[in-house]
Amino acid sequence: MTLSIPRRTVAVAALALAGLLGSAAPAATAGPAASAGPAAALAAPDIPLANVKAHLTQLQSIASANGGNRAHGRAGYKASLDYVKAKLDAAGFTTSVQQFTSSGATGYNLIADWPGGDPNQVLMAGAHLDSVSSGAGINDNGSGSAAVLETALAVSRAQLNPTKHLRFGWWGAEELGLVGSKYYVNNLPSAERSKFSGYLNFDMIGSPNPGYFVYDDDPAIEKTFKDFYAGLNVPTEIETEGDGRSDHASFKNVGIPVGGLFTGASRTKSAAQAQKWGGTSGQAFDRCYHSSCDNTSNINDTALDRNSDAVAHAIWTLGTEPTVPPGDAYENTADVSVPDNGTAVTSTVTVTGRTGNAPAALKAGVDIKHTWRGDLVIDLVAPDGSAYRLKNSSGNDSADNVVATYTVDASSETANGAWKLRVQDVAAQDTGYIDSWKLTF
Template identity: 80%
Template structure:
């Protein structure tokens, strides 16, 4: 994991470049659309349950990465032979397992780097679920927790897909990023070179960076509540409490995806920050000690791993891939849109935009898609909720001090199956921090 701090520039005027989804204020007109008629759909099946990921298999990958570092100058850093050997190891495993793999080359800091992308056959190519981790380490050590741990868990999950001969509903794409430690270079290169039409196919990107810290915490990304819930539900089933990830928020490979509106989620067990007494009581371990005392150090070896944390998190990776990747997909349905602009006060009260649905039968679907287009000069300031006709609130996006990109143009999945379809739905948007402002350009509901 790399830590780089974004610089915030104050903006005092709303610009036409702002784009984020919100709820229109009460002064804005409500929109009622006449949808196209779609054919009846079969009852949705349930997502498949994930297999257990053998911790012995994950640790065997860690041992291989340790050996690769030892044979190549003691590290697996960008531009060093240990990184290319790491790529070759992962690619060989995936090729043998039936994946279609490709290497994406880029150059940074005077050296060639590579991203490794692997796709599993089958699934809807128009709905792509990605899971990834950075494969490079720093030059001072083997980089086992940071980040052979995440790389190995993603690799073993991909191999489990092959062993199960899984037939996912979504296209499954796995990625191992280069030069993350130099500033998210590999993942940013991938996102920046992905055509807009291909970005639009990404239903989510899941990131796994440092998931075996020796004095672990259990941290979950909260960027997209629907993805956050998948991980939190898994840990709740284990009786393990979680906290929102804040130490490295926006400073790992999910950040470039998030910046272009792709829904992101992920896991983290902590780096150089010290575990508090309350966290030690909750999770065990040592209060006042770093989650990973060997962060970016030569002692980040196979001895620098909590087997318990690695086991739990590896299973959580598989749980998310199976849950999201085999969930029923719904063909494009009836869409209702409100395109009236609504100003979002800078650091002010929430505004809402309304869409009135009528003429439908039954409840809203478990796969209600909420598309938002909000123009804003600092998207991290913005909180977005969907408000159902009965007043129930579904959080779509939280604020984040480290989310410095412009605009929110994204589609958020909502399980609205407990809500009657007909009635007034509202998008509620609030700018919770001063200095930047924007407006709701448009938003839509797709049933």
């Protein structure tokens, strides 16, 4: 897990104030509607802990043979990628290696696609494969990499026939600022980004003094993980220590629904957390975080076993649930300029020929070209003037453009009428325009 993400110097107070404007509007969720539920999907297999640990042993051996680490630009990283790729190739995946350059060295991402599933609904799971230069990185992040690898191999063993297209990724240079995953996402055409139903991230899931943390991003993904742990009678908490510091941020910044798991890094476990999870209060979740002692001894088997099973549970639950056929779409493709740090502008879609109210899972697809998406506040305005907040401004949201599909509970609204997308740029220096947007019923 990387220490930080570069932030833009902006008028943060103005952004925060602007983010509160219209805060009474009902919130929308980016990404898929709530899951159809476990009964609608196939049950996941148990992921053998011994198999996951065997991968960690290999990663440790690779680091030991290559200067003690698996860092970006070092021989140990490429050897780690070659090991994972060979396993996937033998299991019937279609793999590709993506190259990029960072800090004067060549980096690599590994992408693996399982055949079948709806190509217009991609479910992806990923983990960063690189370590810091000071150690082998077995918890950070051999643990996530090994669990994702073994889940992919379980898909092959089961010859799974998913409803969604399954894709797996291992990212390079995460420790230098999410470089590999940013490169992957930034090189996806907007049409391909729109096909993602979700991205699941696993970074440090075997910490020796573990907590059980769940990302609170997409509600459907979050519920999938919480339901799994509720079935084990293991309490969870919302992940805050590494929020935005791992590869899910690269996907979230372009509007792809994200979720994931985490067992803690350098923060201290509280007495209350030790009471419900065990372990040692007053001690870091991982005392070897970014250190040379992050080796195969730096793993809690119970946490790694549970989280590996949770990875599989999410892939099977979200990947095999019934898909929803597309509905009728109403679109406006006329460009509307968004003034820099100015007043809100609107673009209108007129819905006709429908009866009754709008659905509880109305989809608002947005394509806004902008040089700093964090400046933007976006609302969907119903025909009666009710506003539904799609996106707040954020000083931490530094990516270009907003290409996303938001889910809105509009069941209290009459379907027919003039619906508006309202966009306001609330900070100076960057400009853009509404390229297109649509409502799908």
